Amino acid sequence: MAESTTADLDVNRSDRRLGRAVTRVHQASRTIDPALRPRLESLLHAGEAMDFVARIHGFSDPLSASALESFAVQAGIGRQSLHSTVLPALKAANVADFALDTQGVVIEVQEFLGVTGNLIEQSYRVLQQLNPTIDEIVTLHSIEVASFAPLTTTQHLDQLHRRGFNDQVSETGLNLALATGLTKRVNSVDLAEDVIYSPYVWESGQIEIASFLRGLPPGERDALLGICEQAAQHPGLALPLLAQPTPGVFGAAQKVGLVQAATVKSTGGSGAQTYVFSPTLESEDDRLTTTEALNQRKLFVAHMLFGHERAERSGGRIHDPVVLVRALLNRGSVGPASNISTDYHLLEAHGIVRVRETDHGRAYLELVKEEIVEGGLAWLQNSSTSAGTTDPTVNLLRAPGEFTNPEQTRAGAGDLGAADEIARSAILELRKELQRATRQDRPANPR
Template identity: 25%
Template sequence: MDKKTQGAWLLHHGRKLQATTNQDFDAIAFAGKSGTLLSAISAERQGVVTQPRLEALARANHISPRTEMPAIITELARQRLVMPGNGGVEVLGLTGHSVLEHTARIFDESEHEAHEDAVIVVSEIASENPTTDRAVTELVSDQLKLSSKQMGDTLELATKIGFFDSEPISAQERLLFNGNLFRRDEARKVNAILSSLKPGEASQLREVNQKLQETGCLPLDAVTRILGQELFSRLHSIGLFDVSVVGNDQGKNHFVTRPAAFSKFSNSIADDAFDLAKALVASLTYGMTVSSYYRGRIQMVSALMNKLINGHSVGPATAIGSDYQALELKGVVAVSPADGGMFTMKLLKPEVGRLALAVIEDGDITAESVSHIPGARITEYVVPESNREVQRKNATEAVKINARNLLQEIRTGGLKR
């Protein structure tokens, strides 16, 4: 496993741990939070982050400025990535991939236990193909010098926390997988699923996939009208679809994309570790199709994005001050006041902009894609993994049994046994 991929899993697992009180994966939690804060405060070019902005970004990413941030800044300074000074910190110019590599280094240099390495290794294995707890125990226990009981306890705790998912396939064995399943080798896995569906269901899935290939994203209700709620729940729960949420003061709106829409341009979890490109696509789509002309509606997205990617500011426009707040909190853009109540915006992470633009230009994202977003500012973006967790938690027993069957088909390549 390369360091970018390891860093991505540390961030993924770190986010899961933030929702628990568990202390068994302390090194993962610290490395994950360190990487999250480093991503939020860094840009492609070296710069200074003031203390108020530093604390605001920490809070926005669920890091306590008082109890957690000082230790993280100390570690980042030890790694020579930041230089604390009067009134803030100076931060090296970093890309998203380099942030992941530094996250992995922080973990590697920490005092951590073998079971923490184990959950990272198993996560990568389970993202390639569904596997079993018995198979990974045989593979990983010798490698990391863990007993079968230690591995069993680790896997049980890891599934409860949500590092990866599991479905029972017998009284003694569980199937392990995770939501990154369709980022790699998608065609083979989808074909395996198609072979296990009823003819009508397979036809519906083909129709949805074709529409998503054409448009890039669709409202959730447009997808469920075609598939039906039960079939969609099965497919979503195993990771075939991503559901993102764009929120504002008039409510939350759900969108469906395929993991492959992004993996077409970037083929690893490392490129999707922060879900920043998906957040940028959602915000730009809103600006193209919903925001009014008088607020600063986006009319030439390619020209605008290329200007941002090349390091220039855009604006002034009234809409900039409100439509990109979710991206500000992740350190993707910097927004500055201008005259007359208007604002300008600068892109801090050009590699995120390049990926977002590629997805937008490849799929014809039109007004149909976001027709249900009310004309109000975007203040919240909920990542697909969080929505899939809710889906799996609320799934009925019938849906879980069918999801298990789909996973078995993926695991065997659709071969009839």
């Protein structure tokens, strides 16, 4: 076998970074302005295609044609688009193969998720098969540059120039990246210029959250440090349990990416719970087949905690999520309970579990994606159950019907008022910290 060259490794790293940017665009797609969507069409199609593959991944039995089309709909793909665009691109990228009946209906899809690369690597290969425009490619690069370090606008554009894009294309890419909400800017009075940044900068490995926070002014440091420590120690901590020493500080931490939040809402809109996660959890998942790029583990953990805190007692409320998930992994199914037949539609839609109904409205929960559930168990063992729970007397009046991922939650935060000042200060300090590290004044990631 031929040895990998340094150039090959650099290309692979670049593909992974750009593939992660593809999944970012997909996760933010619900908040992207409709007028912008046609300009990012290939990026959106690539994200939808990989979302579809991730949903059908793990099923041991062949899925029916109707089930395949239902999973496609859940990923935002219509029947015509599935046949004419998505499946051909997946096949050309060696991510999936498919078979049609005599009427041209999909009767089988064989997916290769994780076989020829993990999800983020395969995402970029699928995008390449969709013939993206130069504007779409430079937008991905702009998102990726911002996630590596906060830079002034001039420095950010210079990085795009170094990657072979001319002035006009670079400016277009930056503007499109800003329009998606995945790249943001704050004004620096000292620099007399905007600083471009991404809330995903903490995943680059350039700097540790703890070492960065030590350099902040005492008031900001203490406020943000408490939030970050709680999110890291208790993945899935319910927001009402999060100690916030300063009003609005959680919004600041969320805006600059120091924490992530995901929300589960009931079908009737009468109940909702927000759970908090550390961004470092996501970067640690790169070794997995599906990674946490599609937030499936957050979805699973949030549902288990929601079922523990807010499900109907009479229908089989989860007494201990850790015990239940262990049983699910060991036995392959748990139940029966009536809550199972009503509360896990979103997990079914992502192909994480399967619900098998029995008589009298009860059902069993069956394991499909062992990787996601096994990883979720590790988070649950350090989750909000070890730090207490929310009010146990509050019942969920309707089953969970909506999951708002971290990208959507951050986009909906709106004007944070005083918390914006903390966020602005943190980003500008981060830029200085990374520049000091580059000049070797002191290491940004001390060991």
